[in-house]
Amino acid sequence: MKFEIMRDRLLDGLSDVMKAISQKVAIPILTGIKIEVNDTGITMTGSDSDITICTFIPAEEDGEQIIRIVEKGSIVLQARVFSEIVRKLPTNDVTIEVANGLQTKIQSGKSDFHLIGLDAEDYPVLPVVKDEYSFSLPSDLMKSIIRETVFAVSQQETRPVLTGVHWEANERGLSCVATDSHRLARRLTMPEEMPAVPFSVVIPGKSLQELNKILPENTEPVEIVIADQQVLFKTRNVLFYSRLLEGNYPDTSRLIPIEYKTTVIVNGRLLLQAIDRASLLAREERNNIVRFSADEGKVIEISSNSPEVGKVEELVEAIGVTGEDLKLSFSAKYMMDALKAIDGQDVSIQFAGAMRPFILKSVEDDSILQLILPVRTY
Incomplete structure (x- = not known):
């Protein structure tokens, strides 16, 4: 096996395949990357037996030659060592050659590396996926x-x-x-x-x-x-x-409530920032709890209290509050994750009661739904 390739293209492919490599695998050969060369290009495979990633680098793309293939073949090289070598090679031109069985030579500029490879025949076969x-x-x-x-x-x-x-x-x-x-x-x-x-x-x-x-x-x-x-x-x-x-x-x-007692419509970004600030004092607590209260007055109060650190209260202007007055507590992290998923749009938050799950949806689009269980503090 022998081929010449541009280092940056090899690195792009390697960075994808490396995401499947783990040092904690039952089959030792899976700490390596399988490299297969044929007339059309190079296929690299990495696997930890749960995830398998194959990336293909074509010999030619848009009329430009990316790989010059001299001899077809296959080898398995130690993933971590091989990717570090490629990352630190001195020039963009790389030649990789396997000779004398499994001896692999990686050459670039004035650098010559010699790695001992493993037989690609011993690498587990890819799963067969039928298009069911x-x-x-x-x-x-x-x-x-x-x-x-x-x-x-x-x-x-x-x-x-x-x-x-x-x-x-x-x-x-x-x-x-x-x-x-x-x-x-x-x-x-x-x-x-x-x-x-x-x-x-x-x-x-x-x-x-x-x-x-x-x-x-x-x-x-x-x-x-x-x-x-x-x-x-x-x-x-x-x-x-x-x-x-x-x-x-x-x-x-069955977890998603059908009836709601209170609905709050608020700008998601403003609410996210207020909860983020309140969580600065809540982080000392084990559960990072923030309190939320809303009434007919179109103003939401976000607060947090940590006996050793101090307390914070912040008022957030709501676009609308309908239904019963409400007080509840929730995990600041869960609420911030949910608001980030809805991504800064105006958010409708619907509450079925102080200890029932509540849901968050974008006002414009209900394809994303987030549900959170409150925490008992009141």
């Missing part, structure tokens, strides 16, 4: 869906299914829900081409966070293929495989 359920979403919409839901997954492994986001498709569209049982984030969307058959899967939150780092900030389509134990996300030059979580996701629709 396949549809596509624009990349920027995919990134929004992840940003608006993944923060609400559980960090506790006691109920593994809650560490993922529940994706469910039926004739009403695609619903993506995350909950840690103290809060819930839901995003609804209607893909242009819905999958022919309804499906219900739970995608690990960690996988979606890594996928979000790879997806481009444009409207390029991302094809989503859901199979038995795997989901595959395909972009132009990247394949991202993730295992699916096993177990039944709880029916979260």
